[in-house]
Amino acid sequence: MQVRVKPMGMLRQRLGSSEQRLEVPEGTTLEQLLQQLGLPKGSVQVVMVNGEREHNWTRALQDQDEITLLAPVAGGNALADSSSLTLAEMQTIIRRLYYAKDRQRGLQGCFLWFLEEVGELAAAIRKGDAWAIASELSDVLAWLATLANVAEVDLAEVFYQKYGQRCPGCYQQPCICPGEAKP
DSSP states (O other): OEEEEEEOTHHHHHHTSSOEEEEOOTTOBHHHHHHHHTOOGGGOSEEEETTEEEOOTTOBOOTTOEEEEEOOSSSSOSSSOGGGOOHHHHHHHHHHHHHHHHHHHHHHHHHHHHHHHHHHHHHHHHHTOHHHHHHHHHHHHHHHHHHHHHTTOOHHHHHHHHHSSSOTTTOOSSOOSOTTOOO
16 A cells, blocks of 8 residues: 655655655554654654544554654754744755755746645644644745745845835834735
8 A cells, every 4th residue: 555654844854855655565553654764753743644643653554644744843953943043044954955956846836836835734724733734834934945045035135125124015113004904
């Protein structure tokens, strides 16, 4: 049978891809899948099967299951404190990891991937799943950085130019635009 594995965060880097389709024997459990991937249980904080959080590591997988793996929030990051990560550093990380592939895809190809991630975020929001929302927000941000890299745009610079001093609509800080308006 075949399953789709989507590692997130540092697990994505560790496994070397954002998605893998694997052939596994019928009856394979989540625990066995992690062993096959070479991931100790401690390296995975949250497992989701078909968009639902799964706590049972002995659950047998089914053909075509989608397994999303999330790393511990505070563990495994090369940065001493991920909360101090700047927008420029985040964009550099994405460039270092994926730029060659992203450049080959081109801006339009990367934009389609970005839209797919926005759709996955919408689905997570509809379900109200906090872990999935966090994961998909991270993916949307990563693909936004990808678009900026391919377009040769410094996100931190253009963001600051537009929003760093005042609202671009009313030119005030804080914004006094009507509630229904958003520049």
